[in-house]
Amino acid sequence: MFSIIAAIGKKNELGKNGQLVFHIKEDMKFFRETTNGHKVVMGRKTWESLPGKLPKRENYVVSRKKVEGADKTINDLNQFIKANKDTEEEIFIIGGGAIYAAFLPYAKNLYLTEINKSVDADVFFPIFDKSKYDKTIIKKGNENDLSYSFAKYTIK
Ligand SMILES: NC(=O)c1ccc[n+]([C@@H]2O[C@H](COP(=O)([O-])OP(=O)(O)OC[C@H]3O[C@@H](n4cnc5c(N)ncnc54)[C@H](OP(=O)(O)O)[C@@H]3O)[C@@H](O)[C@H]2O)c1
Numbered sequence: 461m462f463s464i465i466a467a468i469g470k471k472n473e474l475g476k477n478g479q480l481v482f483h484i485k486e487d488m489k490f491f492r493e494t495t496n497g498h499k500v501v502m503g504r505k506t507w508e509s510l511p512g513k514l515p516k517r518e519n520y521v522v523s524r525k526k527v528e529g530a531d532k533t534i535n536d537l538n539q540f541i542k543a544n545k546d547t548e549e550e551i552f553i554i555g556g557g558a559i560y561a562a563f564l565p566y567a568k569n570l571y572l573t574e575i576n577k578s579v580d581a582d583v584f585f586p587i588f589d590k591s592k593y594d595k596t597i598i599k600k601g602n603e604n605d606l607s608y609s610f611a612k613y614t615i616k
Pocket residue numbers: 465466467468473474475476477478479480481502503504505506507509522523524525534535536537554555556557558559560562583
């Protein structure tokens with residue numbers, strides 16, 4: 461089973477120039493606590509934006525070439541999706557834009573930190589039909605003048 465996890469702005473902003481556009485400590489903590497102990501899947505560009513492997517998680521990187529340092533490289537995305545979409549195990553899809561778009565049709569849960577601000581961005585979370593999901597708000601917060609909600613969307 462796939463669960464997407466992302467932090468998005470009012471217009472689905474995700475990133476700019478290969479980096480994140482929002483830096484919220486509570487969100488980083490939520491990300492860490494939610495994904496720890498699980499397999500995480502990310503695109504090669506997101507991988508390159510990180511200082512290194514995410515600890516306590518198996519790091520799977522999607523790329524058409526071999527990725528040094530990753531626990532596993534996923535070359536054949538369709539084959540990976542087919543083999544894992546119906547498993548009990550929760551596998552976290554952690555970005556970026558290209559990888560969210562590829563997994564969105566197969567993801568059971570979307571953990572979205574919805575940030576109440578618009579910023580300049582060059583990568584966006586895909587538009588999705590919210591009526592197809594049940595939504596729960598896990599928690600709301602405020603940090604550095606940014607208000608946000610941790611929302612969980614589960615496919616109906
Ligand atoms: N706000 C958030 O929660 C969040 C989370 C994560 C990332 N981000 C941001 O998102 C941005 C990066 O997103 P992005 O869309 O540019 O890149 P990305 O999704 O991280 O990575 C794209 C790369 O994935 C590989 N790929 C994609 N589709 C593939 C397929 N079908 N088969 C094989 N490989 C495939 C390709 O790697 P190769 O070119 O090596 O083949 C492609 O260049 C950054 O700004 C990052 O900071 C934001």
